[in-house]
Each structure stands twice: as C-alpha cells, then as structure tokens.
Amino acid sequence: MLTRRPPRAPGWLPARRTLFFAFVLLTALILRVTDVNPAVAQSQSIVAWRVDESPDLDPDAPIWDEIQRMSVPLTSQQVTVPAGGGTVPSVRVSAAHHDRILYLNVEWTDNTLNEASGAPEEFTDAAAIQIPAEHGSSVPAVCMGQADGAVNIWQWRADRQKGLDQLGKGADFVDVYPSTDELFFPAQSAGNALATPGADVVQNLVASGFGTLEPASVGVVAGQGRFSDSQWRVVFARPFPAPDEFQPTFEEGLEFDVAFAVWDGHRGDRDGQKSVSSFVRLKVSDTTAGSFTAAGSEGGSSGWLILLSAGLVAFVAYAVVVLVIPKRERPEEESA
Template sequence: MKKYSTEMYVIGLALLLAFAITTLNTPTVFPQETVLFSKAVRGPLPISDPESEFWTTLPSIQFPVAGQNITTPMLLGVPIKQLTVNSANNGTWIAFRIEWSDATRNVNTSRTEAFRDAVAIMFPILNETKPPFLGMGEAGKPVNVWHWKGDWQQDIDTGFQDLEHAYPNVQVDYYPFANTTQPNTIPPLTNFSVNFVAGWAANNPLSNPFKVTPVEDLIAEGFGSLTHQTHQDVIGKGVWKDGRWRVSFARPLSTSDGSDVQLRPGQTRFVAFAVWNGENSEVDGRKSISNWHTLQVESVFPEEGILVSRSLWQVAGVGGAFVLSVAILLAVAHDWRRKTRAKQ
C-alpha cells in the first residue's frame, strides 16, 4: 500500500482545520430543515417586549429566506436574507421573537405606491408526518398563518393612520356623511358612517380603523386562499431600531378555535417563515420565504417540573415494586410453608 506523503497529511489537516473553523465560526445557516427549540420557561413571557434581554437567553436559530418563486407574483432578484428566531413557552403560552435587518421602516400604506414591512409564521394545522405544500398549504391540508403588519403596529402605537397622516395638507370642502360640525375639516375615518366606507362595511379587517393586535390570525389552503379567521388569537409587537426589526408573537399553546394550530409541550411540529420589505414594494407573493422547519416545543419546567415529577414517579415506582416484591415473597413463602406442612 502506497504511503501518503507528509504534504498530503498537511493539506488534509489544513482542510480539516478550515472546515472546523468555518463550521464553528460562521453564522449557522442551514440550507435544509432545522430544528427550532421552543424553550420551556417559568412565569410570564415578555410577549410585548421584543427587545427584552430575555430573548437573548434562548437558543437562537438563523433561518435563510429567499424570494418566493413558486407562483406569480414572484419576488425575483432579491438577495437571500436571514431571520433570527427564538421561541419560548411556559406551558400555557408560546412566544416567538423574529429579528431581521431592514434599513427602512415602512409602516404606512396610505400612498398607492407605499407598502408595509411584514413578517409571518406558518404552521400546518394537521399534525402529520409530512408538511403540506409550502405554498400556504393545500386543499384539505390547511395552514395557520400569523401575520404581523408594520402598519397595524403603527396604528396601535400612535393611533389609526388616517388620510391626513399621509397627506397633512389635504383639503376637502365637504363629505356628505361625516359626523362633523366644522366645515372644511377632515374628520377622522371613525366619524364616518360605516355604510359608505366600503371595505369597513364589508368587514374587511384591513379596513377596520380599530386595530386590536398587529398580528392577524389567518387560515389558508393554498395560494390565494388566505382568509381572516373569525377568532383572532395571536398578539405581538414589532419594534424597529437601528436598521433591525424585532417582532414578537404570542398565543396560548392551545385554543378553542378549529382554524388554529394546536401546540402541546413535548410536541414536534412544522413551521415556516416569510418576510416582506415594504421599501421594495414587497406584498402578497412577492415575499422572501423559508423552507419548512421543525419546531420542538419543550415540555414545561425541565429543570424542576420534570425532575420533581420524575423522582415522584421513581419513588412511586420503587415503592410499588418493593411492596409488590414483598407481597410475592410473602405469598411464595406462605405457599411453600403450606406445602411443607401438607407433606408433613
């Protein structure tokens, strides 16, 4: 057998070293399925504070997202981005924090050409071994989408962004069905008869000026089927600072709504993400999406709860086994004694 030269060993070692350094030091970008660990914690989750230090204590996974090019409208020619995601649950609620860099803060959609920044989490509603079609589910295999919107966040933070916010100098002589005593003033949309605000009258959640949460709870069975749910169960908050969005989402692990994904501690589910850059007119299918990944919901209180329960079970188990063994021994002894007596 031919012996390898010293140079070959050096090159091999160098390659190995390079590989080790690369894999250890670069951000962990996983081209394939990755496991997002929802850490079990005790007490309340900082669900309305996406900037809390708490999130940095959690395992963080970086998910690459690329322009959606499965169906039109597509997002082409946009570099791959990265979402950093953390998750935690306290046995009752589950929370996520998504972080990504975005140089511009787009939170107003009043102008025809203005689009919002947004981010979404998607879960298959059915707990099956294979995820449904990544394009927002498929017939019979619905997905639950939690969609955070920059403009809804702004509505909640600073009040409904009305026409006059986008156009401060707007001047209108007269609106026939506005509740106002002042001529030549622009009353807020909420002073108008809802009958003449078509989207609002049609119960379109986008048109309702009263926003409760920046996160819309949706269901879909494939492209174009995205539908606002009757029960809105997701809350959250987004904060933009120094070119980064940090958005938190939270929902009870289980809800009474059949259109929602139901999560249980100890469970493994599929999860996918999408992000929109309003500055680049990204809206609808023009988004960056991740693959399906795995979400592992850790059982509650692993440090204490499970240990306590485990020792309890152990005590019970050992005790039970001891009692059982004694009983069997006694029974056997009793039987043996009887038999010997009978022989005598």
C-alpha cells in the same frame, strides 16, 4: 508515452458486480415499497423553551438574550404572481413558552423603516409565520397549504401596528375621515380586517391552498414589533389550545413545522413578493431554559470564541502532524 489503459485492477469480477447491483436494486425497491427511509432529516429545529418569566410581547425582553436564535435562510417567492422578493437573506428566530402561551421572536435586518402604505407606491415592512393546522401529519405545501392540509398564518404588518398605535393614542387625527357612516368606509363595511379600527396587530389567517386565504373565524394572535439599529424584532404570542380545527394545538413535547416570510417595503415587497423560508421544525420543549442558560447569559458569546478557538488550534495541530511531518517518518509508510 503511455496510451494504453492499465489492466483491470484486482477486485470484484463483473459477475459479482452484477449480483451486487441486483442486490442494491432489490434493497432499494423494498425500501421504496415499504416506504422505509434509512436516511434521517437534518433540518433545523427551533426549540421553544419553557421560561419562568413571561417575555410578554417585548421583543427586547432579557429572556430573549438567553435563548438560542436560529438563523433560517429565506429566498424569493416564485410560485405565484406577484413573484419576487428574496432581498432579506435570513431571519433569526427564537422561541419560548410560559403559562401555556407560545412566544416566537422573529428578527431580521432591514436598513429602512417602512411603516406606511397610504400611497400607491408605498409598501410596509411585514412578517408572517405559517404553521400546519395538523401536528404530525405530512407537511402540506409551503405555499398556503393544500386541500387536505390547512395552514394557519400569523401576519404582522408595521403599518397596521403604527395605525393601531396611533388610533389608540389619537394621533394623526387629520387623516381620520370625520364621518362615521359605514357608507363612506366600504372596506370596513365589507369586513376587511385591514380597514377595521380596533382589530388586532397580527392577522390570524387560515388557508387550504392558493386563493383560499381568509381570516380565521376565531382566535387571537398577539404581536408587537420594534425597529432599532436596522433590525426588526417582532414577537408573536398565542395560547396553546387551538380555537378551531384550522389552527394548531401546541403541547409540550410535540414538534411542529413552521415557515417564515418577510416583506421589505422599501424594495416594493407586497402580497406574494416576499422573502420566504421552507418549513423548519419547532419543538415545544418541556425543559426550563433557566436550568442551563445561566452560564450563557453571563458568558455571552465568549464561550463560543473559546470553543471555536480551541477547535481551530486542535485542528491546526492535527493537520500539522499529518501534513508537515515527512512521509518517511510515518511508521506505516516505513513499513511499506
């Protein structure tokens, strides 16, 4: 029965180890004081490719099939009440720009279509994008920004789109209150964007921390959503130049931080109860997508199947060589 500890393996003596740890600690202190981080982030990047043809606001425009979608994981919002959500596990995002207009296509799975919020327990599907107002500055808090770091939020709501569509088409006339006197429309009278006919489908908002969210004074963000096959696809579009200092200016070659939020009306999501992402990077590329997407558009994902299959075969072959060949046949161990 072995109960004794093995003798200390040959290696560094305790004195040398102490010196080594002193060196490690000193190096760490220097790195900390100088704020030099040897590590580099491997966070995800969404690339907004330049495209020759405008995708407009069509979520099903052919160009979107040729651009890589990035899957961004979501989780529930737990910082402030009403907390919750997290029922949508991820959104798939692709981006493009044409004629100095940035387009973001946000897609997520939702088994139920909820585009009404007229009753007390009726909630709508919605999606939002958050971008820090200042490019290149330190990333503000993901929850509505902070005092020294404003954020610009674009929120699209299914009920708003439906309502506006129907107002435009004259549908659901029975639900329209006949009086036009503002006295009977207090929210509209107070300037509530949600109650204002003719307002934009996407709310353009700015915030500098909790409780500061308000409509942007200038600037319009366009948007269009489409629901089919249990998928919501929503396109947001905004020109590059910033309308004011609370909104970002996009330029080719620059990187931005961007976060996403999704509300599932069927699950009772509203206000702070939503599925949210952390910040990921958005790169506005100066490369034209068409220069390398032709093969992709023709090959679909078959190219991936070939690549992954080849990789799997290569790995299995390598593993067989390493694992199955008996040790005694391996030359380095024969010599041992």
